[in-house]
Amino acid sequence: MTVKVLISDQMDPKAAAIFRERGIEVDEITGQTPEELAAIIDQYEGLAIRSSTKVTAKIIDAATNLKVVGRAGIGVDNVDIPAATARGVVVMNTPFGNSITTAEHAIALMFALARQLPEADLSTQAGKWEKNRFMGVEVTGKTLGLIGAGNIGSIVASRALGLKMKVVAFDPFLTPERAVDLGIEKVELDELLKRADFITLHTPLTDQTRNILSRDNIAKTKRGVRIINCARGGLIDEAALKDALDSGQVGGAALDVFETEPAKASPLFGTPNFISTPHLGASTSEAQVNVAIQVAEQMSDFLLLGGVTNAINMPSLSAEEAPKLRPYMALAESLGKLVGQVVGEDIKAVAIEVEGAAAQLNPKPITGAVLAGLMGTYSDTVNMVNAPFLAKERGLDVREVRHDREGAYHTLVAVEATTSKGTRRVAGTLFGNANPRLVELFGIEIEAELGGSMLYIVNTDTPGFIGKLGTALGEAGINIATFNLGRRKARGDAASLVAVDGKIGPDVVKTLCALEGVRKVVPLVI
The missing domain is CATH 3.30.1330.90 (D-3-phosphoglycerate dehydrogenase; domain 3)
Structure with a gap:
């Protein structure tokens, strides 16, 4: 049987090549409307996406043969996880393919804030030589506050320690032992807000983390703090951040992600000491290749071997x-x-x-x-x-x-x-x-x-019962494939498990229930 996968977003060609090498038929059809995708999705067992395709409940309902959705990247905000789970569709991502790239982008934005690089570049290229206007700060000796110390956050921490920064982290899932291994200090959120010179966010967007940098929490920060977000839009109250930049409570902010994307307009745009990039965290050639290769390998392992890697809604099971x-x-x-x-x-x-x-x-x-x-x-x-x-x-x-x-x-x-x-x-x-x-x-x-069609029969253990049962089934045109009998004690309860050829109808069940000593008859399909 041919297994088919649809790649519905632009992806490195190596993904399609891996599918084909593994014997999987693959179609690359990008830029479809939801209606166009819904019309063809039932042809495929696998769907490989990036961030553009929205895998809604309506798409999942139309995907009658779909077994797996593979997201080349970390975020699965564009997939209706509950709907996929309810329909038995595995949803995978590739959380490690762009980790280094995203961590490096956060460090780059930290330096850009510290030295006001975008504004200095514009000023210099405009023919101004405003050397005294752009007085930056060193990162050496400063305290970096990590909100989230998972895969990407831990990479940022290692880079920051290499820059001779002190790193504190708020992460409910960070164990004291892991914090020691990373060389960082685990603290509560209020403590981080009070101490950090730079704050960078590396946590998923959940009900618990939405607006984790709220107006109230931004007010708790050290005056002049610089904030970086390369994780998810919605982690920061953007209106509150705008006010804090205007007041000087926040000395600078750099956002790679926004609550609404694409962010064609924002009250933050044009604010002094604000830097923005268009969700570039994973945008390096290395990362694009890595996540494409990983999603193709993971989906192939699942479709061909049953291996489950980096699934959002199912325990992992290696190939x-x-x-x-x-x-x-x-x-x-x-x-x-x-x-x-x-x-x-x-x-x-x-x-x-x-x-x-x-x-x-x-x-x-x-x-x-x-x-x-x-x-x-x-x-x-x-x-x-x-x-x-x-x-x-x-x-x-x-x-x-x-x-x-x-x-x-x-x-x-x-x-x-x-x-x-x-x-x-x-x-x-x-x-x-x-x-x-x-x-x-x-x-x-x-x-x-x-396996197959079977009968579960409970009866009183009496001589001749097996013969009567066989006769009754024979008269009903039911052939016995295997017969297995067990009992608790002689003349006590006995149970039979009988595999038969063909389906057991209600008339046969009624006939068997009428046999002397029979207490229960259940037709099974196993």
């Missing part, structure tokens, strides 16, 4: 891990399907247990596969991406339990569902590290292959 996990994920999904179809909608909580060799693997794909099988009972569009989302939406409590011990089997995956009537547990293993087998069925030991 090397994927082959090892694939049989476990098949087992996990089958167990989830079995529980979902037998137990029904009365599930309040699910525990996924891994034991032995399974406990050494990345548990998130296994959990996702269980939930995909389980939630498939309620949705025909569920997959590993949106299953956790759907489970959360239903208020389903999900737990992961890992046992390093090895029990009766060298590897084991178990699914325990909690209902209003108690708990129901199934478990399976792999034969030869590849072939899934059911080994426990609601408290009864059983060994069975899982």
Whole structure:
């Protein structure tokens, strides 16, 4: 089957070359209107974008075959993540391809502010020699305040330390150990605002970070502070920044990003000591090549091998891990399907247990596969991406339990569902590290292959029952492929898992329920 990818924004040609080298068919169609994109997007399994294409809920609804959106760059503001997640579409970015480029741009803007370079250039080229007008400041010995000390922020910190600056950082996710490793001081936001001579922002735009440099927070800064933003528009209250520049509270500001882009007009334009660039943080030839290569490689790994790298809405799964996990994920999904179809909608909580060799693997794909099988009972569009989302939406409590011990089997995956009537547990293993087998069925030991059309039957263990069951199925024209039986004790409860050729209709179920000793019949599709 041919896999197709659409590149809808201008991208370095190496991206298309990588797709083709990996055997993926690729179309490069840029500059489309939303209506034009919606009309063709259902032809593609992958969509590679930069910042121009807006992947809205309407586009995602039209993308019936779409499996992955790859953003060549960091920001995914132009992708409707909840809509993609709900439809089971993986959204990836390339957070490291332009990190150095963006960090260097922030340092460049810091120097431009410190020495008033743009204004000095304009003045000199206008024939003025205003040497005394442009009195700058040194950065050596000054305090740089980082708002956000992640990948890009940490690079800025290393460059600033090389310039003999002192670096303080506000980042809720920065551990004290990591701060020591970086050679910086972790502080609260108010402390940073009070101490910093320069402030540079390197944090995503979220509800918590929107206007993090608000009017109130700008008023808390050291008078004459210089502010740089190469991260996201919306982190700074631009009207408040304008007033602070006019009053001298802020000595200079350099913005590469704006709340509304493209920024064709802004009250900040023309303000003394203000520098602006048109979102150039990632605009170097090296960065453009890097992100194009990375997004093509990541999308190819996912579409061809199942590897998930730098996904926004799904745990990472390397291309090397994927082959090892694939049989476990098949087992996990089958167990989830079995529980979902037998137990029904009365599930309040699910525990996924891994034991032995399974406990050494990345548990998130296994959990996702269980939930995909389980939630498939309620949705025909569920997959590993949106299953956790759907489970959360239903208020389903999900737990992961890992046992390093090895029990009766060298590897084991178990699914325990909690209902209003108690708990129901199934478990399976792999034969030869590849072939899934059911080994426990609601408290009864059983060994069975899982797949296709099956019957789950609970009955009283009595002589002759298997013959009666076979006769009833034969009379209904149903051929038995495999038959697996387990029981708790002689003449007690027994459970059968019967694989059959063909679909089990309601009439067959009614006939089987009428057999003596039968307590439950559930047709399964696994």
